[in-house]
Amino acid sequence: MNRRRLLSGTALVLFTASSAPSRAGTIAGALPWAPGAAAPPRPVVPGPWHFFTPAEGRTVEAIVDRIIPPDPDGPGARDAGCAVFIDRQLAGPFGRAEGLYDHGPFVTGTKQQGPQSRLDPATQYRGALRAIDAYSAQHHDGRPFVDLAAADQDAVIGAIEDGSLPIEDVVTKDFWTMLLKNTRQGFFADPVYGGNRDMAAWKWIGFPGARYDYSDWIDRHNEPYPHAPIGIAEAPLWRPAASK
Template structure:
């Protein structure tokens, strides 16, 4: 680089470095200003039909039921969260290689099948509906909670086959994600999941709290939605 070019850009670099240093040494954490178009795509949903959404809701509310500590999964918006995810890139498995060979993999390798999450949900929910009608003559969502629990427990144990066991694992993982993900994605209504576990959310930094490990900081959670 020529000296003239270096001298021309050096002041700007020095200013940037000084600004960064000021931010890092400030006693007050800087506010995080994020433009709306810079936020992740939350999706719009539209994959689950009404019967499927009702069945998912019934299962989700058995996995994370309402109690005296917090709201249940459905009230927290977990079905909306899942519907948006299934309608988006995750539901279409756009980042996963699926052309085969489709041999069973290790747990570390994850799902090796050609099915997308959308396929898994459509097939899994159809199988749940069929079993509920065959064994109990009702829709899964209309069964008593204890019966719903028995069906879900049998799926978890693999009594209804490997596919049912895999589908139960998806249900459990997705309801957890919906309950604790940023509300931007449709779940975790009023940050109920974060308040339940004391997570302070999408804060810029913790310089003022870093020397207080294990202490209840009593920080109100902040969502990415608050940054738009």
């Protein structure tokens, strides 16, 4: 009994589903490590829309710029790149609801049970943008959202917020929650994702970004932090002088 076999023996093949190489691994004797296994984020490259049509892109720029409007003190969401951020997210795993639970039946439940849409975010955005223009046209002499005055745009956004703007197969309030979150994410996320351009939102509130070491600051109380933000893939100091 001084050396019991605990969990051992020869594994037994019971069922074969595929002959593809397995990603399941066995680790023993040493920590597994391979060079180049890290996966830094891929920087968003500015350019044409990946998901939105040009008309949709203009509408989203107009919407986000009312949600976070420009003012003399800080950037608006359009100039910060929030629409580009949302476009790239909708073109990727987020837009496809990748990794989320997608088995039916789809039943609308209580607020506490959370969103139950069968439509992925990309499809919800497409339908919502169509509905927003239809609602704008219906209430404002046939004009699409981008052609409305700011106050009228705010009224349309208010109708998304209070759920009175109908979107086919979508719970409008759930879409609003997603739109508001995505806009703020684009505004405040690391600029590597296409929003928060030039770290403008971070500079505006005084957030130093990805600095990662405040050892000298933990017990300096009530003092202004003096350093500009840095991002994962950029810092003002890293830029060539000519482009400053």
